[in-house]
Amino acid sequence: MGFKVVAIDSRKEGRALAAENPLKPDLIVDPNEEGIADKLKEWSGGLGLNGFVVCTDYIDATSWALPHLRPRGTLVELGLPTKNFEFEPFKAIFEELTIRGSLVASKKQTEDMLRTVAKHGITTKINVLTPEEGVKLPDLYMDPHLKGRLVVKFE
Known part of the structure; x- marks a missing residue:
C-alpha cells in the first residue's frame, strides 16, 4: 500500500516469519537490540515511526511502541491485553498521538486485506x-x- 513497514518482534521465530513473507517489511528488528531506539529514529528520518499496529496482548509491546511514535503518530491495539497499560500523558498530548483499538474490520477493509493477501501470496x-x-x-x-x-x- 506504499507504506514503509518495520516488523518488530523479540522472538527470533516472529522475525523469521516476517522475513519469509512474500510481502517483506522494509526493516525487521528485535526491540531488545542494542541501540534500537536510535536505529529506528535514524531510519524514520529522525522523528520516530508514523504508526504501530500491535498484534499481541503482551502489554510490554504496547509500552515499548508508544515512545517510538513520531508527533501525530498512531498506535492501533489489536491484541486486547488483559491488564491496563500506561503511557506518558505529556507525550500523548503535546505530540497529539492517537491510541485506538479495533476488534473487527469493515467489509471493505476485509475485502482490501484479502485482495492484498491473494495478490502477494501471503500465508x-x-x-x-x-x-x-x-x-x-x-x-x-x-x-x-x-x-x-x-x-x-x-x-
Whole structure:
C-alpha cells in the first residue's frame, strides 16, 4: 500500500516469519537490540515511526511502541491485553498521538486485506491440533517459540 513497514518482534521465530513473507517489511528488528531506539529514529528520518499496529496482548509491546511514535503518530491495539497499560500523558498530548483499538474490520477493509493477501501470496503457518490435543492449547499458545497460528480441527 506504499507504506514503509518495520516488523518488530523479540522472538527470533516472529522475525523469521516476517522475513519469509512474500510481502517483506522494509526493516525487521528485535526491540531488545542494542541501540534500537536510535536505529529506528535514524531510519524514520529522525522523528520516530508514523504508526504501530500491535498484534499481541503482551502489554510490554504496547509500552515499548508508544515512545517510538513520531508527533501525530498512531498506535492501533489489536491484541486486547488483559491488564491496563500506561503511557506518558505529556507525550500523548503535546505530540497529539492517537491510541485506538479495533476488534473487527469493515467489509471493505476485509475485502482490501484479502485482495492484498491473494495478490502477494501471503500465508501463515498453521499448527493443527485434534480436539484431544486441545487441552494443550494454553501451553502451546504461551510457548515463546510458537511460529504461526494454532487451530483445533473438528472432523
